[in-house]
Amino acid sequence: MAYRCLNESHWPMDFVSNGCFDLCGYHREEIESKRVLWGDFTHPDDIDEVDRLVSRAANNRIPFEVEYRIVTKNGEIKWVWERGRVVDETNDGTAILEGFITDITSKKMSENALIHAEAYAQAIVESAAEAVITINKDGQIESFNRAAQTIFGYSLVEIFHANCAQLVPPSQRYEFELALNSHRATRTLAGIEFEVTGLKKTGEEFPINYSIAKIEAVEEDKYVMLIRDLSRQRKNERELREQRELLAHTDRLNTLGEMAAGIAHEINQPLTAISMRAQSGLRFLKNTEPNLLRVEEGLNMISSQAHRAGAVIQRIQLMARRQEYRRRESIDPSLLIREIHEFAQLEAQSRDFRIRLNLCSSPLNVFCDTVQIQQVVLNLLRNGMDSMSAANCQRNTEIVVQTECYQRTVKISVIDCGTGVSDELAEQLYEPFRSTKDFGMGIGLSISRSIITAHESKLSFSNNATSGATFFFTLMGVTEPRQ
Amino acid sequence: MTGPKQTKHIQHVYIIDDDDAVRSAMCMLFESENISYVAFSSGNVFLENYDSTMSGCLVLDIRMPGLSGLEIQKQLIILKSVLPIIFISGHGDLPMAVKAMRRGAINFLRKPINEQELLDGIREAFEQESGVRQEQHSQEQLYKQYALLTQRERQVLSLVTNGETNKAIALELGISERTVEVHRSHVMTKFEVKTLAQLIRVAITLE
Numbered sequence: 001m002a003y004r005c006l007n008e009s010h011w012p013m014d015f016v017s018n019g020c021f022d023l024c025g026y027h028r029e030e031i032e033s034k035r036v037l038w039g040d041f042t043h044p045d046d047i048d049e050v051d052r053l054v055s056r057a058a059n060n061r062i063p064f065e066v067e068y069r070i071v072t073k074n075g076e077i078k079w080v081w082e083r084g085r086v087v088d089e090t091n092d093g094t095a096i097l098e099g100f101i102t103d104i105t106s107k108k109m110s111e112n113a114l115i116h117a118e119a120y121a122q123a124i125v126e127s128a129a130e131a132v133i134t135i136n137k138d139g140q141i142e143s144f145n146r147a148a149q150t151i152f153g154y155s156l157v158e159i160f161h162a163n164c165a166q167l168v169p170p171s172q173r174y175e176f177e178l179a180l181n182s183h184r185a186t187r188t189l190a191g192i193e194f195e196v197t198g199l200k201k202t203g204e205e206f207p208i209n210y211s212i213a214k215i216e217a218v219e220e221d222k223y224v225m226l227i228r229d230l231s232r233q234r235k236n237e238r239e240l241r242e243q244r245e246l247l248a249h250t251d252r253l254n255t256l257g258e259m260a261a262g263i264a265h266e267i268n269q270p271l272t273a274i275s276m277r278a279q280s281g282l283r284f285l286k287n288t289e290p291n292l293l294r295v296e297e298g299l300n301m302i303s304s305q306a307h308r309a310g311a312v313i314q315r316i317q318l319m320a321r322r323q324e325y326r327r328r329e330s331i332d333p334s335l336l337i338r339e340i341h342e343f344a345q346l347e348a349q350s351r352d353f354r355i356r357l358n359l360c361s362s363p364l365n366v367f368c369d370t371v372q373i374q375q376v377v378l379n380l381l382r383n384g385m386d387s388m389s390a391a392n393c394q395r396n397t398e399i400v401v402q403t404e405c406y407q408r409t410v411k412i413s414v415i416d417c418g419t420g421v422s423d424e425l426a427e428q429l430y431e432p433f434r435s436t437k438d439f440g441m442g443i444g445l446s447i448s449r450s451i452i453t454a455h456e457s458k459l460s461f462s463n464n465a466t467s468g469a470t471f472f473f474t475l476m477g478v479t480e481p482r483q
Numbered sequence: 484m485t486g487p488k489q490t491k492h493i494q495h496v497y498i499i500d501d502d503d504a505v506r507s508a509m510c511m512l513f514e515s516e517n518i519s520y521v522a523f524s525s526g527n528v529f530l531e532n533y534d535s536t537m538s539g540c541l542v543l544d545i546r547m548p549g550l551s552g553l554e555i556q557k558q559l560i561i562l563k564s565v566l567p568i569i570f571i572s573g574h575g576d577l578p579m580a581v582k583a584m585r586r587g588a589i590n591f592l593r594k595p596i597n598e599q600e601l602l603d604g605i606r607e608a609f610e611q612e613s614g615v616r617q618e619q620h621s622q623e624q625l626y627k628q629y630a631l632l633t634q635r636e637r638q639v640l641s642l643v644t645n646g647e648t649n650k651a652i653a654l655e656l657g658i659s660e661r662t663v664e665v666h667r668s669h670v671m672t673k674f675e676v677k678t679l680a681q682l683i684r685v686a687i688t689l690e
Binding site: 268273275287350352396 | 507514516549571593596
């Protein structure tokens, strides 16, 4: 809309072009007759500012440009852009303006949307719990959100334009930069997280993971990195693991206590033999004609029996061992079973049951915490024998430990011929502190299950066709050359 | 009274223990003390070889695979064995120990064993066994002697030990006092006794 008006209050228009109707909903005649003034439909919030800008330009006799809102005849608010200049003045010195006013609502709206979107994105970035960092193609940090500042301890000023490799310990910088370079070459990185060690301003190292993405639609290559502090998560994981290990240890000690009679027997046997050999040796020496050959024989036996007692103690240590520094390891499943079999024999012998091993031969090792898995097998064996006692099994009845090797896994089963598991019992089978036994603590099966779960597997059971039950679980196999 | 002659059996220790090391050590201990022994690795092997003429005592491990010590004891009671039993036990077998002692075990030793206690126990067991055998033997002897008595002599013995006088016996049996005296003297000779008191003791044993 072109116009000509006086720079007076509310800008009475002498002339407006036909575009006025489209713009503000008033007819040309209504405006030119000055029944309505332009200032009447200028947005009340904007009118003072428009007046100020226009008057200043008019006084200085310079052109002006101004953006403001108008309220149209039917009440709609529109953004307009106006450009004008003084063309003349009246006799009393009032400036006469000519100019052009156009509707910029749609442009203004999209601009606003952009500003909103930016503010929105900014708010997200600032309130995020993760560190959000943008880096340029050289790896220099260009933005560093609030979480990043909290996590790493640097202010934006301190870290601005520093290389992002400064956020990892010096020993790991080379590898980190290599990784970043290869990330840049890879297009589809969204959602992939990498775990590294982070370095705080204080020098403290801590576990982090990060993901990286390229920012599209900017001239220069820029990347955004999302970094998460894993310290708390790691601490929780560690606490959970420690709790489980403590419980497992308690269970092992408890098992040892329950097996004390069998263990004492196994140690008393060699001690008895040693003591009697020593006594007879003394008596042979006291004879008028000392029988040195017999004494020598006795000493040899004493020595071998002392070793026998030592071996029993070693087997017990296997169970009593605390595992603070133990890691998962790759172990031959047959070796794992044989070791615990020797220990379980203590119990089996005194209860007159026989443990039969049915082991597969396979090149597969299993990857596990050996002591804990052995503990599970022992628990299952002892439970099985309890069940067999409850079923009044004949002496010499067999309980079987079986391994089955598959391509990638090894299945370990303990098969008893006891009472089996009733539906009623099955419901509360794994509940801690539930025991069907008079002296049981009732944590055996529940700790066994949590051990197996921690090995990404599941402890299951089924009743056998004839009698008793089978408890089984599967471990991941690893191929490893055996010595 | 002249007792029966001493038994001529040699006394052995019968060792039953499944543990080779313990068993052979025990053998060596007995050897060093000149005690004769026979060792078995299980209750079954022992029972297969058992006969009632075995003399001495048993040293039994209470906890064994197969037949336990207690079960061997039970079998021997059924077989009316007189062999005294010394039980050897490990830790925590107290309830079994009580059971074994109730059934007549003469001793109960805990591992590791005090050897002197074991040797003393064995001597005690040997004495007890020969005592029992002696008693058994003299009783058997008396039955044999009793079998040699005539019907009339048995009647006289019964009445004498009831405290009847010769006169009363003669009246009771309808024979002369003199004949009673002859029967009585035959009875005393056959039982190899010289006084009435000794004869009465024989009669009590026979009852």
